[in-house]
Amino acid sequence: MAFLRPIDLFKGWPSPELIPVDALKEATVRALSNKVVSDAGFGYGPDEGYAPLRENIAQWLTQFYGPRETITSSRICITGGASQNLASILQVFTDPLQTKMIWLVEPTYHLVFRSFEDAGFYGRMRGIPEDESGMDVFALQRALEEFTLSGDTDSDESYVGKPARSYRKSYKHIIYCVPSFSNPSGTTMTRSRREALVRVARRFDALVICDDVYDFLVWNKTSNSQPIGTSLQRLVDIDRILDDGPLDSFGNVVSNGSFSKLLGPGCRVGWAEGSEAFIYGLSQAGQTKSGGAPSQLMSTFVNDLMETNTLQQHISTKLVSEGRRRYSLMVSIIRKRLTPLGVTFSPDPERATLIGGYYVWVKLPVLLDADQVCQKALETQNLDLGNGSLFAVPGGGSRDADLYRSLRLCLMWEDGEYLVEGVDRLARVIEALLKSEESRL
Numbered sequence: 001m002a003f004l005r006p007i008d009l010f011k012g013w014p015s016p017e018l019i020p021v022d023a024l025k026e027a028t029v030r031a032l033s034n035k036v037v038s039d040a041g042f043g044y045g046p047d048e049g050y051a052p053l054r055e056n057i058a059q060w061l062t063q064f065y066g067p068r069e070t071i072t073s074s075r076i077c078i079t080g081g082a083s084q085n086l087a088s089i090l091q092v093f094t095d096p097l098q099t100k101m102i103w104l105v106e107p108t109y110h111l112v113f114r115s116f117e118d119a120g121f122y123g124r125m126r127g128i129p130e131d132e133s134g135m136d137v138f139a140l141q142r143a144l145e146e147f148t149l150s151g152d153t154d155s156d157e158s159y160v161g162k163p164a165r166s167y168r169k170s171y172k173h174i175i176y177c178v179p180s181f182s183n184p185s186g187t188t189m190t191r192s193r194r195e196a197l198v199r200v201a202r203r204f205d206a207l208v209i210c211d212d213v214y215d216f217l218v219w220n221k222t223s224n225s226q227p228i229g230t231s232l233q234r235l236v237d238i239d240r241i242l243d244d245g246p247l248d249s250f251g252n253v254v255s256n257g258s259f260s261k262l263l264g265p266g267c268r269v270g271w272a273e274g275s276e277a278f279i280y281g282l283s284q285a286g287q288t289k290s291g292g293a294p295s296q297l298m299s300t301f302v303n304d305l306m307e308t309n310t311l312q313q314h315i316s317t318k319l320v321s322e323g324r325r326r327y328s329l330m331v332s333i334i335r336k337r338l339t340p341l342g343v344t345f346s347p348d349p350e351r352a353t354l355i356g357g358y359y360v361w362v363k364l365p366v367l368l369d370a371d372q373v374c375q376k377a378l379e380t381q382n383l384d385l386g387n388g389s390l391f392a393v394p395g396g397g398s399r400d401a402d403l404y405r406s407l408r409l410c411l412m413w414e415d416g417e418y419l420v421e422g423v424d425r426l427a428r429v430i431e432a433l434l435k436s437e438e439s440r441l
């Protein structure tokens with residue numbers, strides 16, 4: 001193979017040009033030049049995290065989502081990002097003997113599996129398929145009913161690994177999903193599915209963990225005066241108001257937010273939102289009680305970026321305009337080079353009403369599978385792709401054959417000619433494989 005520059009359409013990172021390095025430098029200098037802020041930043045922070053940042057996040061979320069009730073800072077705690085916080089949630093709100101099963105939308109974000117295993121749920125993860133409206137909540141409901149009927153619900157009363165404490169509870173089930181602009185499929189769950197999911201969670205004593213990490217990255221243009229975020233309707237907002245509100249003080253949904261895709265993954269700052277009781281409980285995790293909230297110093301820098309409106313500006317003027325441009329570039333090259341080969345993709349602007357996030361999910365022609373395409377792409381084209389099989393729930397007995405002929409393409413890492421060239425190289429691989437498959441028939 002003549003030298004080909006590597007092209008990585010797998011990596012789900014923002015490219016270095018999308019990181020606001022200068023703005024972060026200035027924010028850092030400002031924060032460290034203010035004694036009150038720097039003293040707070042270098043100390044062990046409060047359990048719930050840096051108070052000014054909680055305050056600013058609460059206001060920002062209220063403005064963006066426009067929920068019926070204002071989001072107060074008591075509903076927010078600071079985290080070390082969505083992954084760190086998933087582990088914390090499982091520490092406080094599950095117990096491997098009391099919590100029965102983890103139900104995950106499938107395809108699902110592949111790096112969550114290890115966190116569930118670490119928390120004691122090896123072999124107890126099940127995939128629930130999704131369609132264009134998001135997770136198939138009716139399939140989930142059936143699976144939960146069957147599970148309950150099978151009698152596998154007895155709790156081991158003698159188990160005292162996690163003592164009863166007023167700040168925590170062990171949910172019977174965990175449901176994991178990425179309701180908006182899902183990783184990997186880009187799918188956004190409809191409002192009616194979201195409501196149905198909250199009802200199912202309440203009925204089966206389940207906690208829905210929503211990774212809401214792409215919500216601010218909406219590629220649609222607003223057609224009215226309402227902020228675009230109001231069309232997203234997070235599950236955590238629905239849980240607050242649906243059918244007179246939650247069944248107990250903890251509620252059934254937590255929203256896991258992150259600055260990784262908005263500023264840069266290395267910042268390791270995020271937030272969680274849930275009911276006040278839930279958030280207080282989360283902040284009482286042993287690791288936090290010992291060291292204070294994670295990412296305390298970085299929280300003071302991020303807070304400066306919010307206080308000065310720099311972060312909000314960066315999202316709207318840089319990330320959203322770049323993402324919109326790259327998405328439309330990717331769609332046009334997919335239509336030109338892949339669609340004629342029998343490839344379909346989502347989210348497709350002709351069918352999806354809400355489009356955003358980092359990924360386009362591509363379905364290969366029936367004769368091909370993702371393993372052979374990924375292998376050939378790497379060997380002959382120096383092209384990295386997200387193999388659909390990675391996103392199948394391990395041991396979950398996936399019935400979705402489409403997963404094994406799907407690919408995840410990221411649009412926020414490579415740009416311009418390389419984004420176009422990447423899709424073009426993929427087209428060459430598909431053409432070559434189709435030719436050899438057809439000659440074998």
Ligand SMILES: Cc1ncc(COP(=O)(O)O)c(C=O)c1O
Nearest residue numbers: 012081082083109183211258260
């Ligand atoms: C759905 C989802 N959740 C969580 C993460 C990781 O978030 P963080 O960097 O905040 O841990 C990612 C990153 O790709 C993601 O796609």
